[in-house]
Amino acid sequence: xxxxxxxxxxxxxxxxxxxxxRFNPYSDNxxxxxxxxxxxxxxxxxxxxxxxxxxxxxxxxxxxWQLTDKVVLATNGFSADGNNFxxxxxxxxxxxxxxxxxxxxxxxxxxxxxxxxxxxRFFPYYxxxxxxxxxxxxxxxxxxxxxxxxxxxxACRAAGAAQSLIQPFLDNxxxxxxQQPEPGAAPFVAGNLPLSTILSLVVDSFTSATERHIxxxxxxxxxxxxxxxxxxxxxxxxxxxxxGMHVEELxxxxxxxxxxxxxxxxxxxxx
Amino acid sequence: MSHHPAxxxxxxxxxSFNDYATFPLAQTxxxxxxxxxxxxxxxxxxxxxxxxxxxxxxxxxMIAADNLASYGSLARFRDIQRLHPLGKxxxxxxxxxxxxxxxxxxxxxxxxxxxxxxxLTDSHPSLSPSNIYDLxxxxxxGRRSKMNPVWNAVLVGGxxxxxxESFLAFIDLLGTTYTAPTLATGFGAHLAQPLLREAFEAKxxxxxxxxxxxxxxxxxxxxDCMKVLFYRDxxxxxxxxxxxxxxxxxxxxxxxxxxxEWSFAEGLRGYGAQTQ
Amino acid sequence: MTSIGTGYxxxxxxxxxxxxxxxxxxxxxxxxAAGVAIGLRxxxxxxxxxxxxxxxxxxxxxxxxxxxxxxxxxxxxxAGLLADGKFLGSRGRDEASSFRDNYNSPVTVQILSDxxxxxxxxxxxxxxxRPFGLSTLLGGVDKTGxxxxxxxxxxxxxxxxxxxxxxxxxxxxxxxEKIVSKEADGQPGISVREAxxxxxxxxxxxxxxxxxxxxxxxxxxxxxxxxxKHAPVPADLLVEAEAAAKAALEEGxxxx
Numbered sequence: 001x002x003x004x005x006x007x008x009x010x011x012x013x014x015x016x017x018x019x020x021x022r023f024n025p026y027s028d029n030x031x032x033x034x035x036x037x038x039x040x041x042x043x044x045x046x047x048x049x050x051x052x053x054x055x056x057x058x059x060x061x062x063x064x065w066q067l068t069d070k071v072v073l074a075t076n077g078f079s080a081d082g083n084n085f086x087x088x089x090x091x092x093x094x095x096x097x098x099x100x101x102x103x104x105x106x107x108x109x110x111x112x113x114x115x116x117x118x119x120x121r122f123f124p125y126y127x128x129x130x131x132x133x134x135x136x137x138x139x140x141x142x143x144x145x146x147x148x149x150x151x152x153x154x155a156c157r158a159a160g161a162a163q164s165l166i167q168p169f170l171d172n173x174x175x176x177x178x179q180q181p182e183p184g185a186a187p188f189v190a191g192n193l194p195l196s197t198i199l200s201l202v203v204d205s206f207t208s209a210t211e212r213h214i215x216x217x218x219x220x221x222x223x224x225x226x227x228x229x230x231x232x233x234x235x236x237x238x239x240x241x242x243x244g245m246h247v248e249e250l251x252x253x254x255x256x257x258x259x260x261x262x263x264x265x266x267x268x269x270x271x
Numbered sequence: 272m273s274h275h276p277a278x279x280x281x282x283x284x285x286x287s288f289n290d291y292a293t294f295p296l297a298q299t300x301x302x303x304x305x306x307x308x309x310x311x312x313x314x315x316x317x318x319x320x321x322x323x324x325x326x327x328x329x330x331x332x333m334i335a336a337d338n339l340a341s342y343g344s345l346a347r348f349r350d351i352q353r354l355h356p357l358g359k360x361x362x363x364x365x366x367x368x369x370x371x372x373x374x375x376x377x378x379x380x381x382x383x384x385x386x387x388x389x390x391l392t393d394s395h396p397s398l399s400p401s402n403i404y405d406l407x408x409x410x411x412x413g414r415r416s417k418m419n420p421v422w423n424a425v426l427v428g429g430x431x432x433x434x435x436e437s438f439l440a441f442i443d444l445l446g447t448t449y450t451a452p453t454l455a456t457g458f459g460a461h462l463a464q465p466l467l468r469e470a471f472e473a474k475x476x477x478x479x480x481x482x483x484x485x486x487x488x489x490x491x492x493x494x495d496c497m498k499v500l501f502y503r504d505x506x507x508x509x510x511x512x513x514x515x516x517x518x519x520x521x522x523x524x525x526x527x528x529x530x531x532e533w534s535f536a537e538g539l540r541g542y543g544a545q546t547q
Numbered sequence: 548m549t550s551i552g553t554g555y556x557x558x559x560x561x562x563x564x565x566x567x568x569x570x571x572x573x574x575x576x577x578x579x580a581a582g583v584a585i586g587l588r589x590x591x592x593x594x595x596x597x598x599x600x601x602x603x604x605x606x607x608x609x610x611x612x613x614x615x616x617x618x619x620x621x622x623x624x625x626a627g628l629l630a631d632g633k634f635l636g637s638r639g640r641d642e643a644s645s646f647r648d649n650y651n652s653p654v655t656v657q658i659l660s661d662x663x664x665x666x667x668x669x670x671x672x673x674x675x676x677r678p679f680g681l682s683t684l685l686g687g688v689d690k691t692g693x694x695x696x697x698x699x700x701x702x703x704x705x706x707x708x709x710x711x712x713x714x715x716x717x718x719x720x721x722x723x724e725k726i727v728s729k730e731a732d733g734q735p736g737i738s739v740r741e742a743x744x745x746x747x748x749x750x751x752x753x754x755x756x757x758x759x760x761x762x763x764x765x766x767x768x769x770x771x772x773x774x775x776k777h778a779p780v781p782a783d784l785l786v787e788a789e790a791a792a793k794a795a796l797e798e799g800x801x802x803x
Contacts, residue, residue: 023314025415027445050449055460057441058449080412080446123416270477276669276676381644388616388640391767391777394609 026078026126027052030215032160033063033074034205035132035142036174039192040227042140044072044132045202046160047210047268048219050079059218059270067093068103069252070259071133072223073113076160077147078126085125088116103254106133110143110151117149124148128159134259138227155191162209162216169208173201195224195234203242203266210268217268228258235262316368316422318342320353321506322459323364324496325426325439326467327452328489329482331517332428332437334364335493337501338526339508346508354514356521358383360430361400362514366456367423367444375421379403400429400438404448412446420444424456428516437516452479455496458504463496486515498529560674570678571671574627574700577680581626582762583713583753584613585746586684587723588695590736592770593686594780595624596746598713598754599763614767618643620653621687622767622777626713627700628680635683639663656687656694660704668702682712688775715753722749739770743780747788748795764789 033046050061064074065086073089075082092112096104104112110131117125129145144157156174158166171177176188193201202222210217224235234240241247245266323336336353339346348369355363355376363379365372383398390397398406404427414421422444429438440450452475453467470492475481484492493513501509509531514523537543550556556569563569582598597613614624615636623639625632642662646654663683670678683698697712698704708727711719726745730736737745747764754762766780766788780788 023418023420025418025420025445027447029447052447055464057447058451060451061449078445080415080448083448084412084446267478275666276673377648381647384619384647385640385644388618391616391779392612392614392636394612 027080028077028126028161029057029061029079029082030161031063031076032158032162032166032206032209032213032216033076033128033130034156034158034166034170034202035074035130035144036156036170036193036198036201037132037140037142037154037191038195038198040134040138040140040230041195042072042132042134042142042225043195043198043202043222044074044130044142044225045206045220045222046074046076047206047216048221049215049217049268051215054214056218062221064221064223065090066223066250066253066261067109068133069254069257069261070103070225071106071109071131072225072261073109074130074132074159076128076130081125082127085116085127085129089113092116097254106131106135106141106143110153113143113145114149114151117145117147121148130157130159132223133225134227140225140227158205160216162213165209165212166205169205170201196240199224199235199241199264203245206268218270220266220268222264222266224262224264226260226262228260230260232260232262235264316371318347318369319506320351320366320369320372321504322455322457322463322500323353323366323424323426324459324463324467324493325364325428325454326471326484326489326492327437327439328484328486330486331430331515332439333486333489333493333513333515334362334426334428335497335511335513336364336366337497337508337511339506339510340369341506344505349508349510350526352512352523354512354523355379356514356523357403358387358397359520360432360516361398361403361438362428362516362521362523364426364428364456364514365423366425371422375423382406399431399433400427401431401440403427403429404438404440404442408442408446408448411442411444415444415446426454426456428514430516430518432518435518452483458507459496459500462499462503466496466499467492494529498531501529501531558674559671559676559678568671568701571701574678574680575682578627578682578700578712579714579716581713582613582759583711583715583719583750584624584626584682584684585709585711585719585723585749586624586686586695586697586707587709587726587737587742587746588686588693588707589739589742589770591693592688592739592768592773592775593622593693593695594739594742594746594766594768594770595622595684595686596743596750596764596766597624597626598750599765600760601762602760604761609763612765614765615639616777617659617685618647618653618687619776620689620769621656621659621685622769623683623685624767625681625683627682631679631681632683635663635667635679635681638666639685653689655689655691656685656696657689657691657706659687660685660696660698660706664698664702664704667698667700671700671702684710684712686769687777688769693769711749714759715755719749719753722752739768739772740784743768743784744788744791747785747792751789751792751796752799 030051031047031049035044044064046063048060050057067073093104124147126147131143135141142154142157143151144154145151156170158170175190181187206220247262247264250261250263318340320340325334338350340348340351353365357379386398389395411421424443427440431438439454441454442448453471455464475483497511501507509528510526512524512526550569555561555563559568559570582600584597587594595614599613614622617623617639623636643654667679670676678700685696687694695707696704697707697710709723726737766785768780769777
């Protein structure tokens with residue numbers, strides 16, 4: 001990644017300048033994540049491969065984390081930073097609950113993540129974060145961050161090794177970029193796709209990225225957060241998920257405001 | 272903060288300036304940056320150990336490492352044990368800088384002795400393998416974040432007495448952590464890991480849900496991998512130990528060698544007798 | 548208590564006209580109120596035993612131990628203020644670990660006693676502190692063999708073949724003298740297994756069922772059998788020793 005590439009060994013004469021060996025505190029552990037918001041739900045997903053260079057370190061390492069009953073965070077980049085960043089976020093969420101007797105809301109977590117990231121502006125967490133969940137008004141939401149805390153709310157976002165493969169696909173399918181409605185047909189409205197469509201987009205994104213990017217593969221974890229009262233008929237039931245996929249409901253972390261989180265898992269190619 | 276009564280009502284012993292020259296004995300700050308120069312950090316490893324291998328088998332975990340500590344390309348110390356037990360059910364296999372490894376051993380042994388004394392005094396539970404692993408992960412990540420890395424790659428193997436399951440995980444100088452049923456550091460990650468995964472998946476399947484290797488199969492596999500590493504890793508030696516961690520505890524084998532075959536090399540230019 | 552009201556007993560930094568430190572003497576009173584602690588040096592190790600008085604029936608069985616581990620090979624039984632005992636145990640662990648750091652070898656019981664006694668003594672020199680209400684038995688096996696020391700609130704410490712501190716220490720010491728005198732007469736010394744029974748017997752003997760609260764017997768040892776590590780006396784041996792102690796007590800009563 002270009003963000004923290006080594007500076008040139010010499011700014012003047014490359015033949016006489018001493019070669020400086022300096023400890024590089026960063027690594028890139030590959031993998032990809034994405035999230036797409038629906039009207040009253042949000043989908044956050046990542047693959048499970050962790051790699052360094054051409055080595056697969058493990059075929060299962062978690063990149064997507066359930067933070068509260070309505071918020072899920074995906075991290076991508078340098079895994080040590082990612083794990084330790086998530087640890088700090090979870091600790092801050094616990095402190096917040098002790099102080100205020102309620103879980104932190106999505107937009108507040110988003111702002112807090114900005115603060116935590118910017119707090120290390122001059123020795124950054126080399127992590128791209130995507131936050132998804134249910135907003136206070138019940139709408140599905142996605143927030144995406146850069147490593148030093150710049151963030152915005154979006155309808156969808158992909159990040160990581162296969163960002164350049166997946167994001168244009170999502171732009172086309174979610175934002176209808178480069179598409180023209182049939183003459184006389186109603187104009188496209190960006191976002192608000194049905195859950196079944198979004199699940200297909202996620203699965204296609206990862207299977208395709210697995211085909212074309214060596215750092216993506218092994219397995220896939222898709223978190224689906226639903227607003228309270230929403231039907232689950234389009235997720236649970238015979239014939240909804242394709243062969244080999246598995247879905248389970250994750251129990252409420254807090255007192256449970258009625259929001260429900262489901263984890264859909266699926267194997268990806270391992271080569 | 273010292274609790275010695277001589278410290279009570281004294282001007283702060285922790286300030287750099289001693290207003291009244293009344294510090295109690297041995298409490299003055301002797302380690303100032305001025306007398307020692309700028310703080311030195313490990314910038315490169317000097318004496319190093321090469322690959323460590325680890326696999327889970329049906330009754331526990333085994334970890335192997337050879338007995339060599341190299342000084343660059345010089346095979347400097349040929350009888351170094353790189354497997355270190357911590358308590359009854361946890362073991363480290365360490366690659367990388369050997370002085371950092373010795374420091375690590377010292378720190379962890381002192382910590383475990385303290386824990387052991389406390390467990391006898393206040394009957395609190397002993398540290399599990401995952402407790403020790405988390406501690407190491409925090410230590411390594413903390414040190415890398417201070418730009419003063421602990422220059423090692425470590426496999427932690429163990430048996431969790433409460434969960435009744437084996438434990439195997441990796442940490443390196445960056446604080447990177449991961450776990451898998453087969454692990455290898457350094458050259459082993461390139462040469463041995465594919466062999467380990469192949470053998471593991473042949474029985475357990477790609478989902479790992481099938482039967483695991485037996486101890487005999489595991490030891491055979493490790494022996495094969497150590498031989499391949501000795502043939503191809505120039506910083507290795509054909510003298511290694513295998514540690515086995517099960518519910519019963521830890522056993523570390525005596526040093527052993529893999530049988531090797533070099534007759535083919537006689538015909539190689541630069542090895543056998545030169546014909547022209 | 549001729550000291551009371553004279554004004555010389557308020558600070559540990561003030562002597563009485565006849566050269567006594569009353570605060571230190573009061574600290575000894577705190578020790579005398581505590582359940583007895585006994586240490587016995589044997590041919591093959593050291594045994595520590597305490598009479599842990601139970602101030603409430605609500606206490607968990609076996610909890611709130613009075614014998615602490617200081618290092619792998621050293622145990623510490625104290626009589627007096629329990630909190631002071633915990634603090635001294637913690638200091639002992641720090642000293643033992645710092646010794647290992649500096650010299651790469653386990654601390655001897657003698658050196659550890661010396662360091663802890665200096666620590667206690669410092670609490671008899673300053674007006675802002677109080678002395679430890681504690682007499683401590685340090686037992687262990689080191690490169691010099693089995694060793695037993697007792698540190699008193701004043702900071703003074705002596706090495707012993709056998710020692711008792713706390714309530715009923717006088718009677719306990721007479722009993723210990725009988726055991727130790729056999730060795731002085733040229734007979735073979737006592738083994739740790741025998742010592743466990745003797746200590747149990749003495750603690751039951753010293754305990755006054757009518758006046759004292761109920762107690763639990765707590766015993767640890769450092770010996771060949773435990774690999775020269777500080778460890779609890781095996782449960783079956785302890786049960787056996789307690790049964791023998793109770794039987795001996797019954798027998799003694801019939802004789803009276």
